[in-house]
Amino acid sequence: MRMRKKKWARPELARCPYFVDDPRAQRGKWHGWFRGEGPLYLELGCGKGVFLAEIALRSPRINFLGVDLSRDVLGVARRNIEKAYAAQNRPVDNIALAAHNIEQILLMMDRNDAAERIYINFCNPWPKEKHHKRRLTHPRQLRSYQELLAPGGEIHFKTDDDDLYRATLRYFRECGFEILRQTEDLHAESWMDNIESEHELMFAAQGIPIKAAVARWENANAVST
Structure with missing residues (x-):
């Protein structure tokens, strides 16, 4: 469901020091944008920022880039991030937010950005076959991610x-990813490093099992940082 327009979102983002207004200008230069020299992790479709705020707080030496198409959603994410960091008396110093179409991710990133991890949490499943190519885990997208992964x-x-879970496992294999972990019931297996997003909490409360997978891309031709 599309979020209602937030009149305050764009003005607040314009004043936000970690909102990148022109992400395409940073293509190939994201490591230089952050003050710290840590590895770069992405969350594609970061939504309201609950997951992003929590994982970034837990990992202060890692730089996180949250990407979402909607500036209204990113406005909410900014507020949630500010609240989470303020609760721990920490400045927001390892997060960047960017509004961009994820289907065109290579217009704002390339292999010089060498992301070490991509999070894709509860993306649109696009159930109709004619829309499958719009899935964030479709092979068309996975091949784009291969261009920017370390x-x-x-x-x-x-x-x-x-x-979507079954299809994504197939997509990973088709594109040469190695599946490291997979589960059809994440909470039953209790992965120790799991951080729950707002959607995960909602679905779990409804008794819907959470499916998860971790896949690795070995690319000897990528640029190391």
């Missing part, structure tokens, strides 16, 4: 949708 870079994927 050697050994990983994709961490979660969904409530059975068909």
